[in-house]
Amino acid sequence: MVDEAQAKRLMAKIASLPAQRVAQVEDFLDFLHDRERARAFAAASTSAFANLWDNFEDAAYDAL
Incomplete structure (x- = not known):
């Protein structure tokens, strides 16, 4: 889990990116979550x- 200071640093970095890059960051985060x-x-299974x-x-089959 991210602490508050780290979250603020990440948000500042994301906020400084162009919109297209922000969309890429979001896609990457979705990939990591998935x-x-x-x-x-x-x-669990x-x-x-x-x-x-x-x-x-x-x-x-275990021996293969």
Whole structure:
């Protein structure tokens, strides 16, 4: 999480950019948020799929 001083520095830097660059920054931030969300979903689903992934029938695929 960003502290208040860091947030102010980032906002000042963003505010100094041309509008097109601000849009790119926003797109990049959306990308980072989506990636973090995907990682969180993957981590949360690992235990739910453990029984499907760790079984005798699929052991041959584990060796590949």
